[in-house]
Amino acid sequence: MASSEHVDLEGFMTGVERRNPGQSEFIQAVREVAEDIFGFCEGKPEYHEYQILRRIAEPDRVVSFRVCWQDDAGNIRVQRGWRVQNNNSIGPYKGGLRFHPSVNESILKFLAFEQTFKNSLTGLPMGGGKGGSNFNPKGKSVNEIMRFCQSFMTELYRHIGADVDVPAGDIGVGAREIGFMFGQYKRITGEFTGVLTGKGLEYGGSLVRTEATGYGAVCFTQQMLKTRGMSMDGKTVVISGSGNVATHAAEMAVKLGGKVVTFSDSEGFIHDPAGIDQERIDWVKAHKTKRRGRISEYAKEFKSATFHDDGARPWGVPCDVALPCATQNELNGEDAKTLVKHGVIAVAEGANMPTDLNGVHVFKTARILYAPGKAANAGGVAVSGLEMSQNSLRISWTQEELTRRLFDIMEGIHNRCLEYGAEADGHIDYVRGANIAGFKKVADAMLAYGVV
Ligand code: NDP
Numbered sequence: 001m002a003s004s005e006h007v008d009l010e011g012f013m014t015g016v017e018r019r020n021p022g023q024s025e026f027i028q029a030v031r032e033v034a035e036d037i038f039g040f041c042e043g044k045p046e047y048h049e050y051q052i053l054r055r056i057a058e059p060d061r062v063v064s065f066r067v068c069w070q071d072d073a074g075n076i077r078v079q080r081g082w083r084v085q086n087n088n089s090i091g092p093y094k095g096g097l098r099f100h101p102s103v104n105e106s107i108l109k110f111l112a113f114e115q116t117f118k119n120s121l122t123g124l125p126m127g128g129g130k131g132g133s134n135f136n137p138k139g140k141s142v143n144e145i146m147r148f149c150q151s152f153m154t155e156l157y158r159h160i161g162a163d164v165d166v167p168a169g170d171i172g173v174g175a176r177e178i179g180f181m182f183g184q185y186k187r188i189t190g191e192f193t194g195v196l197t198g199k200g201l202e203y204g205g206s207l208v209r210t211e212a213t214g215y216g217a218v219c220f221t222q223q224m225l226k227t228r229g230m231s232m233d234g235k236t237v238v239i240s241g242s243g244n245v246a247t248h249a250a251e252m253a254v255k256l257g258g259k260v261v262t263f264s265d266s267e268g269f270i271h272d273p274a275g276i277d278q279e280r281i282d283w284v285k286a287h288k289t290k291r292r293g294r295i296s297e298y299a300k301e302f303k304s305a306t307f308h309d310d311g312a313r314p315w316g317v318p319c320d321v322a323l324p325c326a327t328q329n330e331l332n333g334e335d336a337k338t339l340v341k342h343g344v345i346a347v348a349e350g351a352n353m354p355t356d357l358n359g360v361h362v363f364k365t366a367r368i369l370y371a372p373g374k375a376a377n378a379g380g381v382a383v384s385g386l387e388m389s390q391n392s393l394r395i396s397w398t399q400e401e402l403t404r405r406l407f408d409i410m411e412g413i414h415n416r417c418l419e420y421g422a423e424a425d426g427h428i429d430y431v432r433g434a435n436i437a438g439f440k441k442v443a444d445a446m447l448a449y450g451v452v
């Protein structure tokens with residue numbers, strides 16, 4: 001029954017490249033995982049015989065659909081929507097929805113693939129999925145956003161469900177968009193179920209979900225620093241992005257005594273050597289979510305800051321801790337070398353795959369504390385998992401209970417990384433640890449199911 005086909009890493013990647021032409025982000029994400037999994041599978045023939053990695057690297061399904069909507073001027077607009085259901089071996093498909101003009105099948109396949117390992121690492125019963133659209137929310141009115149979300153859900157609703165696939169937010173999708181989509185799902189199906197997470201607190205949302213990704217990433221950084229007898233206290237922190245993940249990472253870094261000095265968006269970054277304190281973080285949050293403003297305006301509001309334009313990124317600013325929290329491939333090999341040259345101690349990815357493969361290799365070679373997104377940013381989906389549990393039980397846990405559970409889960413992920421990533425000299429390869437621990441649980445479930 002089982003195939004005995006056994007190829008090496010490069011043979012495997014040649015097949016992935018042949019089957020996914022032009023899908024560079026997806027191929028990159030698969031390679032990053034395969035580099036570790038091939039070594040781990042040596043001496044474990046069942047994973048090869050049952051083609052486990054080959055099967056995880058082929059989404060269960062990719063649904064693509066047309067989304068029509070009408071703008072305020074009365075024009076008919078046509079967008080493309082997707083849901084990639086990567087793997088549901090250990091639970092319902094789970095993962096966010098991204099609305100950004102750059103969204104395409106490759107990006108959503110990479111995100112759904114990564115999500116499969118990340119969700120496994122949380123220890124909660126969630127499979128991996130991701131979806132979204134090339135819709136650009138920037139500059140749209142609230143009514144346009146609502147009409148788009150309703151139209152998107154009118155197609156998506158038939159593919160999701162509380163026990164089937166549970167989407168949430170990601171870039172361009174926050175509480176407002178989740179509200180519009182949940183309202184439309186409820187309207188179409190007549191069901192009030194936990195079919196989306198990241199909902200408002202009034203209608204089944206969970207406390208701490210908004211903060212969870214950023215808080216969790218800094219909690220993970222603190223765990224990493226602890227292995228070297230250090231803490232966030234007094235550390236200079238460079239952050240990219242200025243959305244949900246970036247602002248909450250900054251908030252927790254400041255709470256733990258760190259000095260945050262940068263934020264960015266797609267236009268550039270601000271550098272505030274005076275330090276971005278809680279008051280300034282609150283200003284950024286309001287500016288980005290309520291006023292939908294640009295980060296450049298921070299430098300007009302706070303005179304201690306400078307704005308660096310032309311899409312500049314903050315990696316040249318000397319720091320102890322770097323937290324990339326914007327988007328994929330925003331930190332390349334040269335950026336990684338600059339960070340290392342300036343003495344960076346820890347890098348934790350709030351975003352998904354923000355470091356390109358060259359950058360990953362630079363961090364690995366320099367043996368700094370480097371946490372990949374699937375470990376460091378898992379706090380968001382973890383509290384989404386807790387939102388699902390609360391919805392099923394029809395109860396709401398308190399802020400304290402949820403914060404405790406989030407921190408316990410992040411510590412659990414750290415321990416799982418240690419299990420497979422600790423080396424003889426005490427160095428921890430978090431990339432290897434996260435890839436193997438995430439893979440093993442999914443792989444063993446797949447072995448139990450046979451060939452399906
Ligand atoms: P938001 O939409 O709240 O913020 C995104 C931020 O990243 C903005 O500052 C945005 O700037 C910037 N950004 C987005 N795309 C680009 C781009 N192509 N180039 C440069 N900057 C860009 O999203 P989130 O904070 O939720 O997500 C940020 C990252 O974290 C993503 O990688 C996401 O997948 C990941 N993540 C999110 C989780 C969550 O719970 N929300 C959970 C785990 C990971 P601009 O306004 O100019 O577009």
Ligand code: 2IT
Pocket residue numbers: 094095096097115118166167168169170197352377378380381382384
């Ligand atoms: O990348 C991610 O983990 C998210 N965008 C959150 C997914 C979720 O289901 O909460």
